[in-house]
Amino acid sequence: MTPQQIIENATIPGTRSILVLGSFEKRVTVYAQQVRALNLVDALLSENLIRPEGGKVAIIGGGAAGITAAVALARATPRLDRLDLFERSPAVLALQHGSRRFLHPHFYDWPAAGSEADNAGLPIMNWTAGPAGDVATTLRAEFEAARHNSVLTLHADSTVSKLVPSALGPIRVVVDKGSAVGRIYDLVILAIGFGLEAHLDGETPSYWSPSGLAAPILTQLQNPLLFVSGNGDGGLVDFLMAAFNALEHHQIGATLMNLDLGAARAELELIEHEAWAPGADVDLLAAYRARLGPLIPAPVWQEIADRLRPGVRIHLHTNEARLLRRTTALHNRLGVYLVLEADREVGGNVIMVTTGAEFEGGIPKRGEVRIAGQAPFEPWRRFLRLGPDSKPNLRPFESLLAGYPGAVNPPLSATRPESPTLTASASARFGGPAPAPAAEPTPAAPAAGAGTLVAGVARAGTGAVLWSCEVGPEEVGQIWSGGRIVALHCDITAADAAALAPVLARLGAHAAGFTLYTKDVAGWRASSGALCASKALPGPDVDIRFSVAEWQAVTLPGPGVELAAPVLAATIQSRLDREVLRQLHVILYDILGPAAVPTGWPIEPALRQRLWDQWSQWHTALAANDDSCRRFLRLLTSEDDRQPAGEAALVGLGPKTLRPFMTTSTVFALAFAVTSGIPVSPAGVHPGNLASKQLTGHSCGVSWINERRLGMRGVMEQGWTTGVVLLSQLREAVRMMEGDLRMDRSISDAAAVGTIAPGEEPLIIGADDGFVAALEAGEPELRAYLQSIIRWRAESSAPTLEEVDHDAA
Known part of the structure; x- marks a missing residue:
């Protein structure tokens, strides 16, 4: 997410400077809340919404999100x-x-790469896996250090009873136990946690309290009954603690994480992938039983059976139709499945599962448990994990939060199955100064057979270059498509590389892993650093840098391909262009095809088919014309349409910029072509990347210009070269674009010397709420929307009656 998106998702409508941090997320872990905090603070600073000198900031809530945000700001x-x-x-x-x-x-990210690492890997407020009390001690110590070394002040035992925003921006914070005088802030971050669980006013202990289930069950009762109600992670964890014999939670976690599942792991990952497919409705427990059972190694079943608690009965209940929901941790789901199956096969069927049944007579906080369709019973211990009791925390802010969209619809970062990730900008801001280039570690030489693709580039004669690699220049797109890790040994200095430098920089920038070994380390680091600089990229949070290391001797695959340097460069660039086009084609099929993968732009089904049909025609034409293909793709990721563009302009064009900057800008271009009444198609020559008989156009997906976020001023100052500019990441309404005209200047005025006449300035169309709503409504609405813009511009460009009379006089 961009800084603008992070801030937009967090800001409470109707206020200018009250933001919500993590209060309505669905993936709520200490780590996830910390990442959200660091990303939000970085976004606020990137967008200059906090005065670095003299500013006043309040944070409400001392949980993981609140204290991380506080330390980051300090x-x-x-x-x-x-x-x-x-x-x-x-x-x-x-x-x-x-x-x-x-x-x-x-x-919660298992089995993704890196999910087994115990270290959080955060630049500040870092911690390692362990008991929650130990983690809290670590984080609290860093928070206290920040308090003693900065302006950060903790107001403990202080309940904020009200926030009073003003039309000018500042907010008054009212605390229940003192005067509000002096508590005026420029910005307030609501980092209100979920609080305690619901229904703790009975026999159920808090999830965070020391659990009696971690000890032996000591009672005179024969086969005491343990009752657990809840289908979330809290319920699943308590069920596992009840089922396993006197194990602490961290011991259960270690057991599950260390299981050698053999072939079952791949099948488990496949089921997980299917469960998260758009529109999927997978009965996970049924899928595990049908598909995992035969693949689970016998030692796994034996280990689970040996750890089951003897001499107890367990009743697991949920009012949901199915046990195990996809939003819970995969390890917890796997553990529940293994316990249920082990109990059924070797444990004596002492576990009872009830699904799809409500309580009768209210929540059974104590006394008898009454479940519809069953006889009443009274358990020896009960654990009701039925969600948080967050209302008391949110009540003081109900009126403010009534209009906050995230309170109804989960924020973007909550709808993904994986945890949020730290943006590159936040990582750079809080990670401290970057090490000097000379300190960069030298990677080890790739071992034969380790999966690394070894390649070489060397001088072969007058103007010729030898390319040595099992993947030839004609097939170089396979490096990106196959996710190959490359060790490129370049025996040419950066100064002598000429046109090859941007080619190799582009290849490495978007590879899954890339190290350039050279004798000219300083030269290549300087060259690649300039070519991969953020200023040349379509937006922030894109890291396309790669490693440059000292030359290492290695056996290169032979015999190699000898080509003139310009020919080699042109061949590789062309094949990389085709690979980008191929990947764009696949992504657009996901978006416009039957899967209808969400992009934030909901598209009416019939219109979606029309856009796909249009794209199919464009794709055929682009695949047949290298010049059109390059021009179309490059300008999707760049506002700069100067001629000639040069090879360096292509470095940012690749898989890492594809999804964030090229997909919606292509959809925008397709929508304009289909519904505007102006049948544009990809352009093969300057200017722009779209053209028709009537006009030229530039569809562009950048989120910043000159390293400043996309906004009206920057857009108006940019030297566009076409009659129409489509900006998929500009959220301003088109009619706002004429706002810079002075009162003494008409859109029909002639141009002054050295300027463009107002009527000849490009028509700039952003993807505002009206455009997105029209996409969702369908083709007639989108046609009316776009054609109204074009009609408005035509009418605005025509001389008024007053101007005609004045000219006649």
Whole structure:
């Protein structure tokens, strides 16, 4: 997500400077909340929404998100006038204090790469997997250090009862136990946690309290009954603690994470992929039973059976139709499945599962449990994990939050199955100064057979270059499509590389992994650093840098291909263009085809088919014409249409910029072609990347210009070369684009010397709410929307009656 998107998703409508941090997310872990906090603080600083000197910021909530945001601001803006954190408990991270519940930063992301790493890997407020109380101690220590070394102030035992925003921006924070005088802030971050679980006013202990299930069950009762209700992670974890014999939560987590599943792991990952496919409705427990059972190795079944708790009965209940929902941690789901199957096969069927049944007579906080269709019973211990009781935390802010979209629809970062990731900008801001180039570690030489693709580039004669690689220049797109890791040994200095430098930079920038080994380390680092600089990219948070290391001797595959340097460069560039086009084609099929993968732009089905039909025609034409293909793709990721463009302009064009910058800009171009009444198609020559008999156009997906976020001023100052400009990441309405005309200047005025006449300035169309709504409504609405814009411009460009009379006089 871009800084603008992060801020837009967090800001409460009707206010200018009250933002919500993590209060309505669905993937709520300590790590996920910390990442959201760092991304939000970085976005606020990137967009200059916090005064670095003299600013006043309040944070409400002392959970993981709140204290991480506080420490981040304390470090990044040491000259704030005030940085106050309000927490209604006596201390921050009060829930986790002393808790033995297991926290692992990447537990919910398994089996993704890196998910087994114990280290959170955060630039600040970092921690490692362990009991929640230990994690809280680590984080609290860093928070306290920030308090003693900065303006950060903790107001503990302070309940904020009201926020009073003003039309001018500042917000008054009212605290229940003191005067509100002086508590005026430029910006307030609501980092309100979910609080305690619901229904703790009975026999159920809090999830964070020390659990009696981690000890032996000691009672005179024969086969005591343990009752667990809940289909979320809390319910599944308590079920596992009830089922396993006197194991702490972290011991259960380690057991599940260390299981050698053999062939079953690949099948488990396939089921997970199917469960998250658009429109999927997978009964996970049924799928596990049908497809995993025969593949689970016998030692796994034996280990699970050996750890089951003897002499108890367990009743697991949910009112949902199915046990195991996809939003819970895969390890927890796997553990429940293994326990159920082991109990059924070797444990004596002491576990009962009830699904799709409601409680009768209310929530059974104590006494008898009454479930529809069953006889009443009274368990020895009960664990009701029926969600958080967040209403008391949110009640003081109900009126403000009534219009916050994230309170109804989960924010973007909550709808994905994986945890949020730290943006490149946030990582760079909070990670400290980058090391000097000389300190860059030298990667080890790739081992034969390790899966690394070894390639070589060397001088072969007058103007010729030898390309040595099992993948030839004609097939070089396979490096991107196959996710290959490349070790390129270049025996040419950066100064002598000429046209090859941007080619190799582009190849490496978008490869899954790329190291350039050279004797000219300083030269190539300087060259690649300039070619991969952020200024040349279509937006922030895109890291296309690659490693440059000292030359290492290696056996190169032979015999190699000898070509003139310009021919080699042109061949590789052309094949990389085709690979980008191929990947764009695949992504557009996902978006416009039957899967209808969401992009944030919902498209009416019939219109979606029309756009796909149009794209099929364009794709055929682009695949047949290298010049049109390059021009179309390059301008999707660049506002710069100067001639000649040069090879360096292609470095940012590849898989890493494809999804964020090229997909919606292509959809925008297709929508314009289909419904505007102007049948544009990809252009093969300057200017722009779209053309028709009537006009030229430029469809562009950049999110910044000259390293400043896309906004009206920057757009109007840009030297566009076409009659129409389509900006998929500009959210301004088109009619706002004429706002810079002075009162003494008409759109029909003639041009002054050295300027463009107002009527000849490009028509700039952004993807505002009206455009997105028209996409969702269908072709007639979109046609009316776009044609109204074109009609408005035509009418605005015509001389008025007053102007005609004045000219006649």
